[in-house]
Amino acid sequence: MSTATLSYPKPQKPWRPKQRDLIPTYLGILVVFLGTWALVEFTGFAGKLGAFASAVICTTLVSTFLAGRSRGKQAAKNAAVASIITSLALLAMFPVISILGTVLVRGTKGLYVGFFTTDMGLASVNDPLNVGGILHAIIGTFIMIIIATLISVPLGISTAIYLTEIRGPGSRLIRFLVQAMSGVPSIVAGLFIYSAIISGSGRGFNGLWGALALAILMLPTVARTAEEVLLLIAEDLREAGLALGATQWRTVAMVVVPAAKSGLITAMILGIARIAGETAPLLFTTGGGDETNLNPVDGVMGSIPFAIWKALISGSAESNARAWASILVLLALVMILFFSARRLGKARR
Amino acid sequence: MTLAEEKQITAPTPRVITTKPRTSDKIFRAVIFTGALSSLVILAAIAIFLGLRGFEILAREGLSFITGYEWYSSINSDGTAGEDPSVYGIGAMLIGTIITALIAVAIGVPISIAAALYLNFYAPNAIRGFLVGVIDLMAAFPSILFGLWGFNVLMPSGEYWAKLLHKYLGWIPLFDVSTPFFSRSPFIAGLVLAIMIIPIVTSIAREVFSQTPLDRIQAAYALGATKWTMIRAVVLPFGYSGVVGGAMLGLGRAMGETVAVFTVLNIIFQANFQILLGAGGNVASLIILKFGEASAEEIKALMAAGLMLFLLTLVVNMLADLLVSRTVKQGR
Numbered sequence: 018m019s020t021a022t023l024s025y026p027k028p029q030k031p032w033r034p035k036q037r038d039l040i041p042t043y044l045g046i047l048v049v050f051l052g053t054w055a056l057v058e059f060t061g062f063a064g065k066l067g068a069f070a071s072a073v074i075c076t077t078l079v080s081t082f083l084a085g086r087s088r089g090k091q092a093a094k095n096a097a098v099a100s101i102i103t104s105l106a107l108l109a110m111f112p113v114i115s116i117l118g119t120v121l122v123r124g125t126k127g128l129y130v131g132f133f134t135t136d137m138g139l140a141s142v143n144d145p146l147n148v149g150g151i152l153h154a155i156i157g158t159f160i161m162i163i164i165a166t167l168i169s170v171p172l173g174i175s176t177a178i179y180l181t182e183i184r185g186p187g188s189r190l191i192r193f194l195v196q197a198m199s200g201v202p203s204i205v206a207g208l209f210i211y212s213a214i215i216s217g218s219g220r221g222f223n224g225l226w227g228a229l230a231l232a233i234l235m236l237p238t239v240a241r242t243a244e245e246v247l248l249l250i251a252e253d254l255r256e257a258g259l260a261l262g263a264t265q266w267r268t269v270a271m272v273v274v275p276a277a278k279s280g281l282i283t284a285m286i287l288g289i290a291r292i293a294g295e296t297a298p299l300l301f302t303t304g305g306g307d308e309t310n311l312n313p314v315d316g317v318m319g320s321i322p323f324a325i326w327k328a329l330i331s332g333s334a335e336s337n338a339r340a341w342a343s344i345l346v347l348l349a350l351v352m353i354l355f356f357s358a359r360r361l362g363k364a365r366r
Numbered sequence: 367m368t369l370a371e372e373k374q375i376t377a378p379t380p381r382v383i384t385t386k387p388r389t390s391d392k393i394f395r396a397v398i399f400t401g402a403l404s405s406l407v408i409l410a411a412i413a414i415f416l417g418l419r420g421f422e423i424l425a426r427e428g429l430s431f432i433t434g435y436e437w438y439s440s441i442n443s444d445g446t447a448g449e450d451p452s453v454y455g456i457g458a459m460l461i462g463t464i465i466t467a468l469i470a471v472a473i474g475v476p477i478s479i480a481a482a483l484y485l486n487f488y489a490p491n492a493i494r495g496f497l498v499g500v501i502d503l504m505a506a507f508p509s510i511l512f513g514l515w516g517f518n519v520l521m522p523s524g525e526y527w528a529k530l531l532h533k534y535l536g537w538i539p540l541f542d543v544s545t546p547f548f549s550r551s552p553f554i555a556g557l558v559l560a561i562m563i564i565p566i567v568t569s570i571a572r573e574v575f576s577q578t579p580l581d582r583i584q585a586a587y588a589l590g591a592t593k594w595t596m597i598r599a600v601v602l603p604f605g606y607s608g609v610v611g612g613a614m615l616g617l618g619r620a621m622g623e624t625v626a627v628f629t630v631l632n633i634i635f636q637a638n639f640q641i642l643l644g645a646g647g648n649v650a651s652l653i654i655l656k657f658g659e660a661s662a663e664e665i666k667a668l669m670a671a672g673l674m675l676f677l678l679t680l681v682v683n684m685l686a687d688l689l690v691s692r693t694v695k696q697g698r
Contacts, residue, residue, distance in 0.1 A: 064523060106485070179402035197680055200622070204624040205672055208668070265391050329514060329517075
């Protein structure tokens with residue numbers, strides 16, 4: 018038995034472009050750079066956005082030309098559209114980067130340790146940055162979030178259970194109304210609480226009224242997310258519960274809801290993220306105090322958005338820095354909520 | 367016969383089989399139904415209370431509350447009525463609200479559609495999840511953040527672009543200005559609103575596009591379509607009404623936005639159709655602007671304005687919802 022040497026043919030990969038074929042591409046990239054530079058230099062397209070717009074124009078023209086030269090008219094159109102769509106999608110990401118960057122850079126300037134441990138009771142927004150803080154606002158925001166959650170989560174989850182488990186009369190109407198409610202402007206929620214509770218009654222501003230307004234805004238978010246989550250629960254589980262002789266109440270409480278637990282928590286977190294930064298409704302309901310107030314039913318109560326609002330309309334350099342520092346805290350809170358909701362959502366799937 | 371005897375002793379009475387719900391279920395359903403009615407109750411209560419408080423002004427002003435351009439409260443600081451009668455009209459503010467919202471839609475919706483197409487059909491798998499996360503995160507940004515950022519960062523560059531538009535396209539009446547004052551214009555407010563509605567419109571457009579039947583997409587490719595001809599022939603016709611619904615949802619959001627608009631818009635009580643000029647109106651901003659030092663009567667007028675805003679956004683949102691749900695159902 019002789020040993021035959023097997024010779025494998027070397028893979029040719031004929032589809033791979035040769036160096037020679039890539040020359041137009043390299044030239045194209047060069048043209049894009051030169052063209053962008055020329056547009057920025059000689060026309061009004063200044064600034065980051067101008068540079069971006071010029072780069073988009075050049076890239077589109079060059080890629081269209083290249084595709085058209087080698088593969089014809091349809092390919093040229095395809096290439097043009099692809100580069101326009103890609104650049105518009107990139108453009109949509111611009112504000113996020115700009116916002117996060119600005120908040121980080123400007124927000125850190127106003128931060129110091131006392132910012133989290135003191136309130137503005139003895140300081141005015143125009144005082145130097147080492148005086149006063151937003152302790153009152155952080156506490157107020159947390160108190161209002163807790164009350165709003167206690168109100169809207171039971172209501173929102175009942176709505177979702179009605180839509181997915183009971184499927185009773187009026188389900189379509191209720192789903193429609195929840196959807197419509199999610200579009201109610203936040204200022205209207207504040208005005209409603211003001212008109213229904215505070216106006217003309219002699220009752221003053223306090224944290225509870227603010228929490229009620231926030232609960233109105235939170236309810237549709239919780240209800241819609243919870244409905245989606247409950248719809249994902251397999252029908253088999255419900256039928257298994259009923260087949261064991263459980264009543265519907267026992268099936269929902271001991272089978273369906275536990276199975277959907279993490280999803281329902283996600284719904285709650287998304288609801289909280291929705292209301293954590295709401296400003297307009299609080300302007301009509303809480304009064305926005307400067308001192309730490311732990312009692313939601315007595316006296317004005319501060320909150321982070323209201324503190325930012327006060328600093329913003331006051332307009333001095335110090336108050337502006339304070340506003341940015343406060344928004345850094347608020348953004349950190351919202352992002353923690355957002356990412357924990359996403360983690361929970363991923364773990365479920 | 368011992369067996370029969372035994373049976374007689376131990377046989378249990380059979381359970382009564384019935385389709386009637388138990389008491390516990392009745393209570394459960396009643397409680398859940400009450401909870402589910404909350405959205406109906408709240409929406410009705412909003413309309414009733416705002417209507418009740420604003421009724422006096424609405425009845426007095428009649429139609430001119432919507433069409434009038436003048437907002438003048440003649441209550442003196444000591445609470446007595448002034449000499450001239452008070453006039454409340456939100457016409458200019460309504461026009462301003464619609465103009466800024468339309469600018470937002472005109473800028474934001476094309477970008478959103480492109481972003482949705484990119485995320486569904488162009489983005490490499492490796493970065494798609496990340497980009498979707500970025501867009502979703504943007505939806506969670508509080509509106510006061512957009513206000514602060516819009517005022518400090520976007521407004522200066524927005525002014526620059528407005529001047530550029532005016533310089534080269536000023537011959538179009540829309541981009542003309544009577545006085546060269548470009549700061550705090552409806553255009554800039556529209557820009558901020560456009561950025562704010564991009565996440566929601568993008569996510570709806572993405573959902574609608576992803577419902578496109580796969581067999582039609584593959585059929586288009588099999589017939590030799592390029593990616594773009596496939597999108598034009600299959601995806602866009604299929605998603606058309608859903609995307610229109612998404613755009614209307616964005617319009618509703620843009621109409622009701624308060625804080626972000628207030629910071630970047632100069633509120634003037636006259637109808638201004640020159641979008642680059644620093645004079646505009648917005649119902650929500652009007653309410654914030656006047657609320658602080660309003661007299662009891664003016665508060666009632668503000669409630670009436672709030673009612674108008676509520677009804678306007680409610681109608682827009684309901685239409686939008688109908689359009690979106692129709693498309694999404696069609697795909698399933």
